[in-house]
Amino acid sequence: MVPLLQVKNIKTYYGNICVLKGITLEVHQGEIVCLIGSNGAGKTTTLKSITGLLHPQEGSITFGGEDITFLEPHHIVEKGISMVPEGRHVFSKLTTLENLEMGAYSRKDISAIQQDIEDVFKLFPRLKERSKQSAGTLSGGEQQMLAIARALMAKPKLLLLDEPSMGLAPILLESIFENVKEINAQGTTVLLVEQNTKLALAIANRGYVLQTGSVSLSGTTKDLRSSEMVQKTYLGIA
Amino acid sequence: MQKLVEQLINGLTVGSFYALIALGYTMVYGVLSMINFAHGDIFMVGAYFGCFTITQLSKTGFTESNPVLAIIFTFIAGAIGAALTGITIEKFAYRPLRKASRLATLISAIGTSIFLQEFVRLIPKFGSLITSIHFGEKNLFPESWRAAIINVTQTFGGAMVKTYPGILGTAGIKLGEISISYSRILIMAIAIVFMVLLYLLVRLTKLGKAMRAVSEDKETAALMGIDVNKIISNTFFIGSALAGIAGVMMGIFYLQIRPTMGFTPGIKAFTAAVVGGIGNIPGAMLGGYLLGLAEVISIQFLPAVYKDIVAFAILIVMLIVKPTGILGGSGGKNKL
Ligand SMILES: Nc1ncnc2c1ncn2[C@@H]1O[C@H](COP(=O)(O)OP(=O)(O)O)[C@@H](O)[C@H]1O
Ligand SMILES: [Mg+2]
16 A cells, blocks of 8 residues: 655755764555654654654655645645644634634635634534633643644645643643544544654554664564563663 | 923834834844845935836826825835845845855845945936847837836936925824924824734734744744745835835925935934834834934934934943843844
8 A cells, every 4th residue: 555655765864964874764645653753863853854854965755645745834834734833823813713714824715714623612612712812821731732722724645743741730631642642533644743752652553763864663563562672761670 | 381292293204214124234233133134225216216116197187186096005015125126135135145254245235225225316317228228220129118218217217306296295183282293194194094004914914923933943843844035025015115105205295305314204203113122012102202202302402413323322322231121132133
């Protein structure tokens, strides 16, 4: 089967510093795939290369069999990839509702948008109470929910999540990960970047371990959990 | 009392100019965090497009038979001429420098300002230049075209002062002792209408929301599927169109226009934008009217030549006391 997303040997630079030194990974329809690795490994850079915020100098990215390596971000969204950026990045001056409308910006089926807003409110009831509030006044957890809900408004085939656990209280962590599982169960494929390796491995089917710009290990979550390197470095098991 | 009310109306008229021009500064600052120092010259270009249009319409007698339509066409020409100038500047003078230092963009803006003034001044010269191109005996353009090109370029620009035909004259309405000319009423009404329209556009439309999103975070806006360059271009279009409208108003009100006319209103409107809180749309409107009123009030107490100094004194005091402006947020995080 052709993977939904295929990243082939990409090399991405900031100026002349090579940050991704040839990353290859695949995500199949229906999966939750996690990308783990320590700070500065290149996880965010990988996601930015997929969404077109950065363009790799070498290698290729295909989505649904189509080459998207050099498309601009707003075209990639139209193809069906949306991203929840690291640190949420909700539009703080816009209301919760307006943030959701921005998420649906690229859609042509305007009449269906209202219903989808209701649907994400079902997934995150807290957001409905806050719908007229400017997003900057929401709590960290609510902002994370909003960032995810906003990305869903584009009706993506593939959802990229960059460290959704960052800065969240432990109780909220679990519920956000439950939400991700539910989103996946409803048919959206997920590529999840996490530093909280334990939680990531708990919900993913497969995973890749990134070390200083290269994939050092990949496999099913079961394989990864039993790897001594993963246990030592990322799960803190001596 | 009568004198006071008349001065107040005068202040609101001048304030309307400042407010309309200030909106362009503030919108561009909102999306790009840069001061478009060529904005005053875009205002000037709008005045010239308007002048050309009304002059041609008057020559054919159209203005006399349809004065209202003639005025509308003049405003449309000024707005569109300025808007096209604005998006062209953004595309060629600012976009290539988007990732460069702020200083580079600033220098580019100042260069563009000089370019626009000189271009308008030299248009008749370009006219004679291109009509004199010939290959051997044969001229590039046929005789009739040459006459037209010379005529158009000479009517449009040049170093000399151009004069708007006095369409509205000095007629007006009288409320008791107080008389208000139609041109003042027109200027205040048009300014208010366009400010309300702009406010609604930015608050309620998809474009307006996208502008606010781009103003806050370009990368994330792009992730929403927003074509950031297109939104920036649209922002220049709208801000410049408002300046063009102000340019036509200036022509209708003061009758005379010249290539350097953008400088003083431009820098005062910039002051207005800073006073209101640069990046903030209602702030620009408020700042414009405050500045207009402050100027006429100062005339009551000081010789009229001091009125320009008053504007800049306000700018300096504002920058010291509250650099983010009256309606501005804190820490320079002032956005549409
Ligand atoms: N804008 C940037 N300019 C230069 N270097 C950057 C930039 N962003 C990230 N980097 C560098 O790229 C490397 C990978 O960063 P990133 O992809 O953000 O890592 P991660 O998301 O895994 O923490 C790091 O060494 C980081 O310092
Ligand atoms: Mg990161």
